[in-house]
Amino acid sequence: MLTKRIIACLDVDAGRVVKGVKFQNLRDAGDPAELAHAHSESGADEIVLLDISAAHQRRATLLDTVRRTARQLFIPFTVGGGIRTLEEAAAVFSAGADKISINSAAIENPSLITQIAERFGSQAVIVAIDAKRSPRQASVANDGGKGTASAAQAALGIASEGKWEAFVQGGRLATSRDAVGWAREAESRGAGEILLTSMDRDGTAAGFDCELTKGVCDAVRIPVIASGGAGSAAHFTEVFRKGHADAALAASIFHYGFHRISDLKQKLAADGIPMRWPC
Numbered sequence: 108m109l110t111k112r113i114i115a116c117l118d119v120d121a122g123r124v125v126k127g128v129k130f131q132n133l134r135d136a137g138d139p140a141e142l143a144h145a146h147s148e149s150g151a152d153e154i155v156l157l158d159i160s161a162a163h164q165r166r167a168t169l170l171d172t173v174r175r176t177a178r179q180l181f182i183p184f185t186v187g188g189g190i191r192t193l194e195e196a197a198a199v200f201s202a203g204a205d206k207i208s209i210n211s212a213a214i215e216n217p218s219l220i221t222q223i224a225e226r227f228g229s230q231a232v233i234v235a236i237d238a239k240r241s242p243r244q245a246s247v248a249n250d251g252g253k254g255t256a257s258a259a260q261a262a263l264g265i266a267s268e269g270k271w272e273a274f275v276q277g278g279r280l281a282t283s284r285d286a287v288g289w290a291r292e293a294e295s296r297g298a299g300e301i302l303l304t305s306m307d308r309d310g311t312a313a314g315f316d317c318e319l320t321k322g323v324c325d326a327v328r329i330p331v332i333a334s335g336g337a338g339s340a341a342h343f344t345e346v347f348r349k350g351h352a353d354a355a356l357a358a359s360i361f362h363y364g365f366h367r368i369s370d371l372k373q374k375l376a377a378d379g380i381p382m383r384w385p386c
Contacts, residue, residue, distance in 0.1 A: 109353070109381065110381045110382055110383045111347050111352070111353065111354060111355070111375070111380055111381060111382060111383075112152040112153060112332075112353070112354035112355075112383060113150070113151060113152050113343070113354070113355060113357075113368055113371065113372060113375075113382070113383075114151065114152060114153045114154070114155055114332060114354055114355065114356040114357075115142075115143075115146035115149075115151040115153075115154055115155070115356070115357065115358070115361050115368065116154075116155045116156075116157065116334065116356045116357065116358040117139045117142055117143060117154065117155065117156045117157070117176070117358070118157050118159045118358060119139050119156055119157065119158050119159065119169070119172060119188070120158075120159055120160050121160070122139070122169060122171075122172050123137070123138065123139070124137050124138070124139050124142055124362065125159070137362065139156060139172055139175070139176050140172075140175040140176045140178070140179050141179075142362060143156070143176045143179050143180055143184075144179035144180070146361055146368065147179070147180055147181070147182050149361070149367050149368040149369060150367065150368035150369035150371075150372055151182065151361075151368050152182060152183075152354075152383050153182055153183040153184070153185065153354075154176070154180055154182060154183070154184050154185070155185040155186075155187070155208065155302070155356060156172070156173065156176055156184070156185070156186050156187070157186075157187045157188050157208065157235075158172075158186075158187070158188030158189050159188060159277045160188075160277060168186060168187075168188050168189040168190060168195070168198075168199055170198060170199070170202045173186050173199060173202040173203055173204060174202045174203055176203070177202065177203025177204065178203070180203075183205045183206065184203065184204055184205050184206070185204065185205065185206040185207065185208050185233060186199050186202075186204040186206075186207055186208065187207060187208025187209065187210065187233070187235055187302075188208075190207055190208075190209050190212060191211075191212040191215075191216075191219075192212075192219070193219070193222045193223060193226060196209075196223050196226075196227070197226070200227060200231070205231065206230070206231045206232070206233055206299075206300075207223065207227075207231065207232065207233065208233040208234070208235045208302055209223070209232070209233075209234060209235065210234070210235040210236070210237065210275060211275035211276050213234050213235075213293065214273065214275055214282055214284065214289070215275075217292065217293075217296055218296070220232060220234060220293060220296040220297050220298050221296045221297045223297075224296075224297030224298070224299070225297070228299070229297050229298065229299035229329075230299045231299065232297060232298050232299050232300075233298065233299065233300040233301070233302050233332075234290075234293035234298040234300075234301055234302070235301075235302040235303075235304065236273050236286050236289060236290060236293075236301060236302070236303050236304070236323070237273065237274045237275070237277075237278050237304045237306055238271040238272065238273055238274070238286035238303065238304065238305060238306060238319055239271060239272055239274055239278075239281075239305075239306040239307055240270055240271055240272075240307055241270070241271065241272040241281075270318075270319075270322075271285070271286040271287070271319055271322075272284065272285070272286065273285070273286045273289050274306060278306055286303075286319070286322075286323065287322050287323055287326050290303070290323045290326055290327050290331075291326050291327060294327045294328065294329050298329060299329055299330075300329055300330045300331070300332060301323060301327060301329060301330070301331045301332065302332045302334060302356070303319065303320060303323050303331055303332065303333060303334060304334040304335045305319050305320075305334070305335035305336060306335065307335075308335040308336030309334075309335040309336065310335075310358075310359060311336055311338075312336065312337070312338025312339075312359065312360070313336050313338060314336050314337075314338060314339075314341075314342040314345060314346075315333050315334075315335065315336045315337065315342055315343075315345065315346035315350060315352075315355065316335065316336065316350075317345055317346055317349040317350035318350075319350075320333045320346055320350030320351065320352050321349065321350045321351050324350065324351035324352060324353070325351060330353035330354060331351075331352055331353055331354075332352070332353065332354040332355070332356050333346045333350055333352035333354070333355045333356065334355075334356040334357075337355065337356075337357035337359075337360055338360060340371050340374040340375060340378075343355050343371065343375055343380070344375060344378045344380055347375075347380050348380075
């Protein structure tokens with residue numbers, strides 16, 4: 108059985124790690140290089156750094172922050188935010204990233220996925236999907252099966268089986284794209300992994316959205332990283348078992364000292380979840 112990964116996430120704004128709830132009310136969590144080192148020492152399998160304001164501000168990723176953080180790590184390091192071209196991806200790899208994550212630019216220009224995969228390999232390309240349950244989809248689903256739901260969904264570009272809409276620009280802009288369908292397309296274009304964040308659960312510590320995670324995991328053959336809502340070891344066990352996730356990512360519970368990652372992995376191993384060393 109393949110082992111599951113525990114990934115620590117650093118959401119960076121203006122060079123500092125921040126954390127909020129449902130992408131809002133951000134508060135300072137510390138220096139990215141220092142936190143990356145601490146999470147690595149604590150037992151994280153990988154580190155993800157997301158420059159969460161880069162896409163919205165239409166600027167490139169903060170490469171100095173990437174370099175400083177990369178120097179602290181001997182585990183896989185993913186960087187996302189503000190990567191819009193093959194050249195910008197190359198600059199992030201040169202700054203020390205092992206993988207890159209693209210979200211807004213991938214939806215605006217899906218061929219970018221293929222360009223980066225052909226240059227650096229699919230294993231180095233993660234497509235991030237920020238997904239939210241669509242109130243428009245929910246409202247048309249309550250029409251009693253009279254047929255208006257399908258018409259409304261078609262007008263929105265949402266697949267008939269879809270319940271979640273993909274967002275871009277740090278969760279600020281809805282795309283009217285079905286998150287599950289977009290995951291399938293991203294895979295077909297060369298993505299090696301999907302980083303799937305539930306905007307509804309982000310920062311709430313209420314648990315991962317296992318229905319969303321399972322929907323995407325069962326639709327693609329590439330690994331899916333679950334994100335948004337981690338608050339306890341039981342939540343990780345649940346998303347691995349019920350959500351079929353290949354990896355689980357968290358931020359707040361690691362930043363503020365609620366868990367040592369090695370302790371979390373020991374609990375998961377005791378629950379029968381195959382973990383990577385150390386556990």
